[in-house]
Amino acid sequence: MPIGDLAPELAVLLTAVAVLLLAMVLPQRRHGWCALLAAAGLALSMAFAWAQSDAHRLTFSGTFALDGATTWARFAIPGLTLLCVGLAPRWFATDRRHGEFYAMLLFSTLGAMAMAGAADLMQLVMGVLLSSVTGYVLAAYHRDWAISLEAGMKYFLVGALANALLVIGVVFVMGMAGSTDYRDLAGAIPDNPVALAGLTLVLMGLFFKLGAVPAHTWVPDVAEGAPAPAAAFLTVIPKLAAAVALYRLVALTPETQALPLLVALVAAATMTVGNLCALWQDDVRRLVGWSSISQTGYALMAVAVAGAVPDALPALLAFMSVYGIANLLAFAAIVELRGRTAIADYRGLIRKHPGPAIALTLAFLSFVGIPPLAGFLGKFALFVATLEAGLAWLVVVAVANTILSLFYYLRVIGPAVFSRPEGAMATLGGTARATFWALFALLLATTFLWSPVWSALPRALLP
Template sequence: MPVGDLLPEIVILVGAVIVVLFTAFAPQQRQDWAAGLTLVILGVASVLSLMQWQQAPGLTFSGVWALDAPAIVAKLLILLSGMVVVLLSPDWMHSDRRHGEYYALCLFTLLGVIMMASASDTMELVLGVLLSSASSYPLVAFHRAWPPALEAGMKYFLVGALTNALLTIGVVVLFGLVGDTDYQHMAEALGESGDGAPLALSIATACIVVGLSFKLAAFPAHVWMPDVAQAAPAPVAALLTVAPKVGAAVALARFVSLLPASQIWPAIVALIAVVTMTLGNLAALRQTDVRRLLGWSSVSQSGYTLMAVVVVGIAPQALRALLAFLVAYALANLAAFSVVTHLRGRTELDDYRGLACRQPLAAIVLIVAMLSLVGIPPLAGFFGKFLLFEVTIDAGYPWLAVVAAINTLVSLYYYLRVVAVMIFKTSQGETHVLGLWSRLAMLISIMLLVVASLGVEGGLAVMQSIRFAD
């Protein structure tokens, strides 16, 4: 068992322990140093992950851990999201006496999400989901003196407890059906059994899909997302609207690629995709709270993500479309939340009146991020959605692409409403911003989004033959 295959994850784990020990003994005025330490840890893990790109796709640790391109791309995107979130955090958390441990919780959350994306065994998948969930619950309610944060944390915990139980039930049923938790052995057993146990397999699949829908913030486990986006600390909202979605999308695509083509799971996932994107967009139409609007937007984006999952075993380019869309979504959403954080978490739509005059840089970043989220060319979000539509149509699901296109038109309204308020409404007083760290995070996120938009052709060429390890 080559331990070197898990060097990025080991660095994160050991680093999280070091951060915990540091914050336990460091004085209050030195708690900010944990942010710099966390950035170093994430940077080292990112470099080690990049070094794994040249390796041939394969499985390690007795087949329970995948070292393939989807896992590495997801890992890099998760680590990048973590670095942006850590940059947003020092100014926001400075007044909290115990905020040093916040960074350790972020590292454990990221480690759990990376485990989800790399898991090639159902027990490994459950472990990743539970680790990311258990470490992110306290992050949502970190401002424990603010009732909305406590309410959001409790809703997040209750929904997570239910869906994690369903995930575990599905894994147990599947184990009883095939006699193994390893994906490779499961695929062989399911291929041999054919339709021998369709009911049991359908129950297990449904439970696992619902369990992962919690991390995706997809229907029916989506209800926590708007509350978390609105009431959690703004950097935490940025983290939980991006990182778990990336890990869960890759984990779900990896799992459904094992299932027999004759099963009804594509129809189930397609239905969930339609309900998720439609519900998210319709709910966002009536929001006057920008953070809650971004929360419902995140729900709708999960619906688009599931389009690639539906056709992952049918369309050869489904994985490439999925990862391209996740990259575009993650960068745009991080940019949007970096602006919200930089503006000290201002959340009412009226707070953004005339922002283009008062804070032109923040307004430009938010406008570009929202245009990318809706899918306006030549931004990365357009190419991500275009690839999703292309593979969905090629795989024989044109009706799903039509529904997604209609939902995209609907989303145009609420994104442009925020843009119109910033540009055309009269300014209302002075706007106070957070600090240098949040400004730096905002600049980095928008630069990454612009670079991704300009370099989309090269990125797609790199991911041309991307596939899961056998």
């Protein structure tokens, strides 16, 4: 059990503890220093991940996988969390628990990293639970605001049920197969109703982290009610980890046709429900929440063909990377506008604040998949992989949903660009503005540098 193999995770853990201790001794006006410490710890974690990027083995008695997908997660999860940290200092400037926010953020990041590298069902459970418990706190962090408390409670209730089902599923699988180790489970899970029910329950727990049907109802409430930096984090980071974890699990059982079919049906239902419910939303944050559900549906297309086509894994990772950047950019624009999210408030936004207006437009068009944006390239990779696996019906559903989604994005973009402005709208500035422009540049860079990004993505998992 070489401790050095978990250097990126340990960097996040020790930084979280240090941030918590620092927040206890600093006066509230100095809690911004906790953000600097958190950012340094996340950067150190990414440096350790770079040093281990060539690793391709199982470690800690086979419970943790060091492979290309884990390396991607070790860059994407801390990297995007670092950007979430940049959104927080001015948002929480008057909050007495400002410093503790970064500790919770880091502990949740650690849970996501543990989930992404899990090569054992018990390790997966620990990662999911750590990510979930800290997520409940982040969702209800504005405890004096009823909407935030409601978001945290809904997240907790759905999560409690989903995580209980996850643990029950692990018990079923272990009882039928005699092991929780992925190496032992690969090709050895009995083809009987109890084992299949166990796998389905495990998938249900991961569907909750992804915000997929039927465990999706927490997403719009958290997107609207959680502090905007926390909402940005919770609608992106756990999804990145759960996507990798779900792919690993489905790839274990290529001979079990019921599992990929179940994922394909959930993918179709998730993208359809997300888009239909987003159509008439009047709050931009809820709209982005429902949109993130639909984006999960597209990502599940790659999971449904896991192991069936060579480009399924890179298509999933590429799509999730672009989705994460675009979703954070949308929330960064909202943070820069000090949390104003009523669609009516966005009328004429491009004349008052062209930066946030252009950023929202760019993020939304990337969600739709308008060429030549990186969102189009990510969706195209998903569609090609799904077609190669023979699931043409799922591609047809996805294309129809893509066209449908354009309607509700235009409900925001249209008034923001073509209507006359009504009243003034203040901006936040500070590190939030710097983060906003960094995400803007990152989304454009991903578009122009798509070819090297695509070439660098892993093609296979550890057996």
